[in-house]
Amino acid sequence: MTVTYFEIESHRHVYGANLAVWVSAYRLVGRARHLACSEDVALVNSLINAKCNVA
Numbered sequence: 001m002t003v004t005y006f007e008i009e010s011h012r013h014v015y016g017a018n019l020a021v022w023v024s025a026y027r028l029v030g031r032a033r034h035l036a037c038s039e040d041v042a043l044v045n046s047l048i049n050a051k052c053n054v055a
Helices: 005-009 023-028 039-049
Strands: none
């Protein structure tokens, strides 16, 4: 059984320092955008919107 952080804490934290993404998924969403902050959150949201599996 896999339990994600989201399931335990009722919310999701995204930290770019420990974010792993398949190259195919990264390319699918058009790579990470250049933003002043929260690039990691934007990337995860893009992956979710593209129906990628995010744990």
